[in-house]
Amino acid sequence: MALEGSRDEILTRRQYESLLDAAETYREALVVRLCGEVGLRPAELAAVTIDDVEQVRMDPPRYLVRVPGVNGREGRTAYLPTRVERELRRYARSNGLSAEDRLFSVTPRRLQMLVADVADRAAETFDDPSLADVSSSDLRHYFARRSLVDLEVNPSAVKAAGGWGSFEALEPYFPEPTDAELVDAFASVERTGGPGGERSRSEPVVGDDSVIRLLLAASDRYALLRLDEEGYVDRWNRSGAALFGYRAGEIVGTHVSAFYPEEAVEDGVPERILSTALEESGTETEGWRLHKDGSRFRAAEVISPLRDDRGRHRGYAVFVRDVSAQRAALEAVENERDALERQYAIARRHRALTRALLDSSDHEELETNACGSLAAGDAYDAAWIDRQTTSDRRREWRTVSGLSPEAVDGLAPERWDETDGIGTDDGESTGGATGDEDDLPIATADVRTDLDGESADATLARVPLTYGDTTYGTLTVATSRADAFGTEERRWLATIGRQVGYGIAAVRRRNLLLSDRVVELEVVCRDDASFFVDASKRLDCRFELDSLVAVSESTKLYYLRLEGASPAAVFDLAASEPNIDDCRLVETYEGGWRVEFVVEGSSPTLTLTEYGVTVVDAVFEDGAATITGESAADADLRTIVDGLRAAFPDSELVGKRAVERTVQTAREYREGLEDRLTDRQQAALRAAYFAGYYDWPRESTAEEVADAMGISSPTLHNHLRKGQHELLRTFFDDPAEEMPAGTEE
Secondary structure, eight states, rough: OTTTOOSTTSSOOHHHHHOOOOOHHHHHHHHHHHHHHHHHHHHHHOOBBBGGEEEETTTTEEEEEEOOOOOOOOEEEEEEOHHHHHHHHHHHTTTOTTTTSSSSSSHHHHHHHHHHHHHHHHHHTTTGGGGGGHHHHHHHHHHHHHHIISSSSOOHHHHHHTTTTGGGGGGGSSOOOOEEEEHTTTHHHHHHHTTTOOOOSSSSSOOOHHHHHHHTTOSSEEEEEEEEETBBEEEOOHHHHHOOOHHHHHTTSSGGOOOOOOOOHHTTTTHHHHHHHTTTTTTTEEEEEOOOTTTTTEEEEEEEEEEOTOOEEEEEEEEEEEOOOHHOOOOHHHHHHHHHHHHHHHHHHHHHHHHHHHHSSSSSHHHHHHHHHHSSSSEEEEEEEEEEEESSSOOOEEEEESSSSHHHHHTTOOOBSTTTTTTOOOSOSSSSOOOOTTOOEEEEEEEEEEESSSSSEEEEEEEEEEEETTTEEEEEEOOOOOOOOOOHHHHHHHHHHHHHHHHHHHHHHHHHHHHHEEEEEEEEETTTTSSSHHHHTTOOOEEEEEEEESSSSSSEEEEEEEESSSSHHHHHHHHOOOTTTEEEEEEEEEEEEEEEEEEOOOHHHHHHHHTTOOEEEEEEEEEEEEEEEOOOOOOOOHHHHHHHHHHHHHHHHHHHHEOOOOOOOOOHHHHHHHHOHHHHHHHHHHHOOOOOOTTTSSSSOOOHHHHHHHOOHHHHHHHHHHHHHHHHHHHOOTTTTTOOOTTOO
């Protein structure tokens, strides 16, 4: 790649890293490192043993490698970087090499070819054709250039470690110095006056006092003053005038208290500082000082008493520094630190709340744990959750943490600052949260409270507890922090509202799944807001729910049996319904049709589902929906019904009864399934399963399975399709349910 003496074509650091990345084996990477970071030649690599590595320093550990003499060259000592030594030892251990074994038991030519292979691979991988010509010699050039220029190693050490015969051999690796580099290199000659160390006669000697004067004159942020024994200004100079703004005639003879704010003078601060400096032979202070125009600045002072040769007090020397900029920067950092600490406190509450939700086993425990986790840290002083019913607009305090339940009533603000209409007093709402990250359904208010035992200002924020389109209640948090409820915190609280809502829905569903006893509910909804209620009334038709499939939180697939009206008439009516995303005809049978609807948004069945009710059956007829569902035995039925009424006011609970949940064992399920499958269907399913037909990718094709069974491929597909239908029917349908007339088994 590069010829000896070519400065511009020596490998760059990036190119060298590319070579290391292109190495595919541990040996390739080690060979590249030993050439490029130790400076070894291929012939030397082929002769080096583990025993040639020597540790010459213990703490920190440092290593040398005693390079054997080869090809008429004398042996030498090279420096071995610690990271390369570790890789060398690891390579030796993994290959089982002893101390006397050669590190690479191949010829130097083979090592050169190994470097060439890595170079070709790097050129192709990183699209850099220049790498294709890199050789072991180029890696030694890289070692020399990096050691001399980048790491500034002593040329004598580089010459000895790399085995170069003369300093002339190293000259090509140094870049030509620029004009600025030449001047900087000889700057010390100008400062010392020449090699002999004699100073130029024309250059003045700068004493300590002159240095101080030069430093003070260079900035208007420093001043050196002198006071007499009583603290009056005795001497004034340009540094004092530049910092404070007074001329000597205006300030000499004035007491030092003229530089202090009025409140500090009234408190006796100037006298105390001078007294402390005298008693303790000097003092350092920081505080507010005044310019001539009355403006304040932050100053750091060093005050030292002055004494004569007999030790008598003769005044004070005062060094003043304007540290306003540093103080402002420090305060900015402190404010940022405090803000980060507040954010971290909020983050800790979020983690604690998440753990509390996971540990909760029922609705009430979840609310109690949520409020307790929020009020336990520094972020919030109190938290509470309330629910509101729509029947009598009575608010029930479910749980309170951080203050007594009686104190909550006294915190009700006269006005809430609403966002997106959330948190109103119109009853339990639906549609309050969209789930959008930018939608912040938070209401805030400022109140006077005694959260800390005394009356103080506090800020409240409340957020709805939502799951899908259902709101279970509102969470309110109170804090005395002055900067509470900024955009990020409001976003976080909105997430908390959805998180708690998810938790409530989850524990309700879990309790329903684990309960041996359930409550069977029968609800009638006559609200025209339901499309199927409205359609059954307007078209004088009947819908019966076959299955309800959840696509997302708010989107459901309805499979219904339609009777009394044509699908076309129903679809025309659905075209103007915003909640119906799509609809289609699935199947025609004697006396009716099976239709599919994609429903987005609120519906009676969706609302009941979000309150933990499993919808078992639903019939829409004559402008009314009769919905049968199951809920856990300990579910709050009033909350469920009130939640349904909040979305569909014309709804009522017409019946309820406790029932034992039937349990079907795995054996009973298997026997029932076997009764529904024919022998050929069972044989086809078993052969296809164990032949890997259902694996992905498939281990066997349908033709191969059919040949093995001695049947045609269409016959196999027929058996498989009917068998799969029976499997799915057994899983999704009631085994005792009969298919509609005209439906093919």
